[in-house]
Amino acid sequence: xxxxxxxxxxxEHRADGPANGSAAPETTGAVTAxxxxxxLQVRDLIKEYDxxxxxxxxxxxxxxxxxxxxxxxxxxxxxxxxxxxxNLLGCLDKPTxxxxxxxxxxxxxxDDDALAAIRAERIGFxxxxxNLVTQLTVLENIATPLAYRGGVTAEDHARxxxxxxxxGLGERLxxxxxxxxxxxxQRAGIARSLINSPQFILADEATGNLDSVxxxxxxxxxxxxxxAGVTIVMVTHEEEVAQRTRRIVxxxxxxxxxxxxxxxxxxxxxxAEHVEPSKKRAGGWQLRxxxxxxxxxxxxxxxxxxxxxxxxxxxFIGVASVIWLLAIGEGISExxxxxxxxxxxxxxxxxxxxxxxxxxxxxxxxxxxxxxxxERLAEAxxxxxxxxxxxxxxxxxxxxxxxxxxxxxxxxxxLYREMNRxxxxxxxxxxxxxxxxxxxxxxxxxxxAQELFRQNDPIGRSLRIDHDYYRVVGVLKSRENFQGIDGxxxxxxxxxNAYIPxxxxxxxxxxxxxxxxxxxxxxxxxxLKLKDQNEALATGEAVRQFLDRTHRxxxxxxxxxxxxxxxARSTRLMFIALMGMIAAISLVVGGIGIMNIxxxxxxxxxxxxxxxxxxxxxxxxITRQFLIETIILxxxxxxxxxxxxxxxxxxLVAVRDLIQEKFPEMAANMPEAIRDVAPIVVPWSIPLAxxxxxxxxxxxxxxxxxxxxRMNPIDALRHVG
Numbered sequence: 198x199x200x201x202x203x204x205x206x207x208x209e210h211r212a213d214g215p216a217n218g219s220a221a222p223e224t225t226g227a228v229t230a231x232x233x234x235x236x237l238q239v240r241d242l243i244k245e246y247d248x249x250x251x252x253x254x255x256x257x258x259x260x261x262x263x264x265x266x267x268x269x270x271x272x273x274x275x276x277x278x279x280x281x282x283x284n285l286l287g288c289l290d291k292p293t294x295x296x297x298x299x300x301x302x303x304x305x306x307x308d309d310d311a312l313a314a315i316r317a318e319r320i321g322f323x324x325x326x327x328n329l330v331t332q333l334t335v336l337e338n339i340a341t342p343l344a345y346r347g348g349v350t351a352e353d354h355a356r357x358x359x360x361x362x363x364x365g366l367g368e369r370l371x372x373x374x375x376x377x378x379x380x381x382x383q384r385a386g387i388a389r390s391l392i393n394s395p396q397f398i399l400a401d402e403a404t405g406n407l408d409s410v411x412x413x414x415x416x417x418x419x420x421x422x423x424x425a426g427v428t429i430v431m432v433t434h435e436e437e438v439a440q441r442t443r444r445i446v447x448x449x450x451x452x453x454x455x456x457x458x459x460x461x462x463x464x465x466x467x468x469a470e471h472v473e474p475s476k477k478r479a480g481g482w483q484l485r486x487x488x489x490x491x492x493x494x495x496x497x498x499x500x501x502x503x504x505x506x507x508x509x510x511x512x513f514i515g516v517a518s519v520i521w522l523l524a525i526g527e528g529i530s531e532x533x534x535x536x537x538x539x540x541x542x543x544x545x546x547x548x549x550x551x552x553x554x555x556x557x558x559x560x561x562x563x564x565x566x567x568x569x570x571x572e573r574l575a576e577a578x579x580x581x582x583x584x585x586x587x588x589x590x591x592x593x594x595x596x597x598x599x600x601x602x603x604x605x606x607x608x609x610x611x612l613y614r615e616m617n618r619x620x621x622x623x624x625x626x627x628x629x630x631x632x633x634x635x636x637x638x639x640x641x642x643x644x645x646a647q648e649l650f651r652q653n654d655p656i657g658r659s660l661r662i663d664h665d666y667y668r669v670v671g672v673l674k675s676r677e678n679f680q681g682i683d684g685x686x687x688x689x690x691x692x693x694n695a696y697i698p699x700x701x702x703x704x705x706x707x708x709x710x711x712x713x714x715x716x717x718x719x720x721x722x723x724x725l726k727l728k729d730q731n732e733a734l735a736t737g738e739a740v741r742q743f744l745d746r747t748h749r750x751x752x753x754x755x756x757x758x759x760x761x762x763x764x765a766r767s768t769r770l771m772f773i774a775l776m777g778m779i780a781a782i783s784l785v786v787g788g789i790g791i792m793n794i795x796x797x798x799x800x801x802x803x804x805x806x807x808x809x810x811x812x813x814x815x816x817x818x819i820t821r822q823f824l825i826e827t828i829i830l831x832x833x834x835x836x837x838x839x840x841x842x843x844x845x846x847x848x849l850v851a852v853r854d855l856i857q858e859k860f861p862e863m864a865a866n867m868p869e870a871i872r873d874v875a876p877i878v879v880p881w882s883i884p885l886a887x888x889x890x891x892x893x894x895x896x897x898x899x900x901x902x903x904x905x906x907r908m909n910p911i912d913a914l915r916h917v918g
Contacts, residue, residue: 227298233264233462235298236397236428237286242295244281255281257451258295263397263430266462268423270439271432273448279432280401282448286430287320287399288312289811289910299396310815317345317813321390323431325402327382328808328914329374329389332500335361336370339389345813346393348489353392360388364418380411387418389812397428404438416441426465494826497802505830508787508794512834512890513841515784519886520842522779524876525849531877543730544616545737545757547574547723549713552750564752565710567717570744574725577743580736582728585612586720588702595695596661597649604645604693606662608702616724617676619691624656624671631670632698637705640671643866644692662695665705675866714748733757784889787834788897791827795901799823806905807913816906823902824895831894835887842886845876 227235242259245252255278263269273279284290285297288304291312297304299319307315322328329338339357343349349357361367364384374382383403390398400419404412416438423429423443431442439445443460446453498505549565557564568586575584588608595602607613614626622643631638639660646655646669655669676691703711703718713719727736737757744753799806806819857864 228264233266236263236265236267237430238262238296238298239286240296240298242282242285242297243293244278244285244290245293255451256285256292259448259451259453261446261453261456263428264462265396265428266423266426266464267428267430268419268443268463269430270442270445271430271448272434272436272439272445273454276450277448278451279448283399283401283430283432284911287322287811288315289914310817313345313810313813313815313818316811317342318393319396321393321395321398322811323383323386323390323398323400323403324914325405327374327379327386327406328804328811329382329385330805330808331374332496334371334373335366335377335385338374338385339392341389341809342393342812344489345809345815345818357388357392360391361385364388378411379407380414383407383411383415384418387415387422391422391427393813397430398422400429400431402432402434404433404435412438423463426463428462490822490825491829494822494829497798498826498829501798504794508790508830509834509837511787511790512784512831512893513838515781515787515893516835516838516886516890517841518783519781519889520839520878520882521845521876523882524842524845524878525874526775527877527879528874531875543727543733545725545727545733545740545755547725547740547744548754548756549719549721550752550754552752556750562750563712563714563716564750565713566720566723566753567713567715568720569715569717570713570747571720571723573747574723574740574743578725578736578739580727580729580732580739582726583612585610585616585724585726586699587613587722587724588699588719589721590702590706590708593663593695593706594661595645595649597655597658600649600651602645602648602693604695605690606702606706607694607696608699608706609696610699613696616726617691619676620674622672622674623654624669626671626673627696627698632700635700635704636698637665637667637701638670638697639667640673640696641669642673642692642694643675645695646672647866660695662697663707667695667697714750714752781889784886784893787890788831788893791830791894792897792901794830795823795827795898796904798826799901799905802905803908803913803916806908807910807916810908810910811914819906819908820899820902823905824898827894827898827902828891831890831898832887835890838890839883839887842883843878845878849874849876 227238239259239261242256242261243254244256245254247253259278259282271279271282281290285292288307292305295305299315302311302315304312304315316322330341333341336354336357339360340349340353343353358367358370361370364387366381366384366388369377369381374385377385387398387403403419404415407415419429419431420441429442431438433439440459443458443462445455445457445459447455447457547566547570552562552564566586571584571586575581586609589605590608591605592603593606595604609627610632611627611629613619614621619626624640626640627638630636639662641649641655641660649655649660650658655672658669659666660669661667673691697705699720708719710719725736725740727733734757737755741755744755745751809819853864856867
């Protein structure tokens, strides 16, 4: 093998700035007693750990000077401090006290980013466990340290291939670590340690996991590197390996027990080419580096395609649901305005309510609208054409044979059907005779009839409501439920109703609030049909003034549909925003899924994080890499979600058509809101949903990314899993 062309010094820090904010000098000018330039030097190095509140001193004042070209074996029994010492030399940890000089930098005083710069530029690592990144090829593994100095240039690629040829892996550049033998993986690790032309190489039991033949090959390679002038510090347990070095330093109980020189340091051959590190990258390198980060992110995500697909699916569902729900909300908003209009712009609706406690003093009183209020309003307000009273009682037990359910009993008059646009499916509605004679008859909603009578015809059969029996005289067609308006107009469920004559209600239905304000027969609601809808607002105010005079308490609410219609139009955007907020919850769920997946990924890739940190990655580099992966997931989910969201209208129509074709009865019983709603895609919902998706990816990916970045590189390298 030809002589190795490597550089033993570095004249710059990473592209974004030197360690400690100043240019790195090439050498301190220090020399040994024999006149050799010093590669690294430690003085009174102390390392302590906190053990249950008590300091545990592992290194107790190490002094060591390693000249350039030296080949040092660090030996000692377990617990002697070898690994701790090597971690300090590799800038993976900081000493408790003492000095550690590399060039003119006192490493003991550098911050985390500066230490990362030292690892990226001046130190090459060779690990016992090889520590190659499994998802990268040999070529990419060798080039990894360059990523933390500003990116990989064309010149760097040529140097990677040169080093691969040097260690005998020129034909395996596209292979992954799992496709290599242990010896080949270690060769790749050695080539990686040389890519940045480091000042020295740290080898931790470099042959510990290899057989004797491969061990010999690796030691021959290290011998040739040292002969070419590369400084090597190696931890080993094997005496025969140590004997091949130029110097053996033995540790025991945290101090140097002996320091034996076997041969003088190597001198770089004059004919050996000095390879300078890559110069600082030009402005375009940042874009190239981000592109490389994205490629690496995609490669990492593709290692677990099903996991990534499920995560993308969560964001897809969130984005699509935002667009869908906003579109459906817009359609429902239009429909709601239509529904309010159907209440009648020429109506005024008054409902009973419990008066505020500050008015009643907490005492039990008679309150609410009464039969007399209905009569007086019809007489006193000139614009009232007719007044329709209603009494409601919810939660009542309906029984027929073995079937039972709970529903609402409505005590009403024949005018109720017209006011609420109820349609008869079979039989008839309540008549004036039924009311006057207090007959025990009832009319059922379509849903109640189906639930209790199944396939039987309910007309003429007796239905038990609480403790009394009522003869069924009619069944209504399905009617869309009314959802309530503005917090004042109570929602009306038409699907669980049984209608009985109002007089029958007062005489048969037990109700603790049977009496209203002033002792009259209580009603729940009074609907006023107006002669002139243009006077609706004035009529509503006249009704309020009338009731203020005749009621001691404010035990009623007044709803003017015309006024509500105007309010509904003005609050349309608020309604859409609310729907969007509800839909955004699904995006948050997707974000939680991203966080969960990324936390699992961080755990699985703990060792990789340690490797990258050892090779010079800063915390920001690790954070950025994991954030890029979450942004990729959320962006892909967002874009596919937009496509899915745009299918809202045609897909909803297709589903409705399919139900009507295959399940006509089900389609007939579907609520009108579902049957008739026409989704309207809100244009701004598309960029909003996608933007929220990316933001969710960043927000929920930040914690796992920072957790990864905060890992101690030593602990991460020791991770098994």
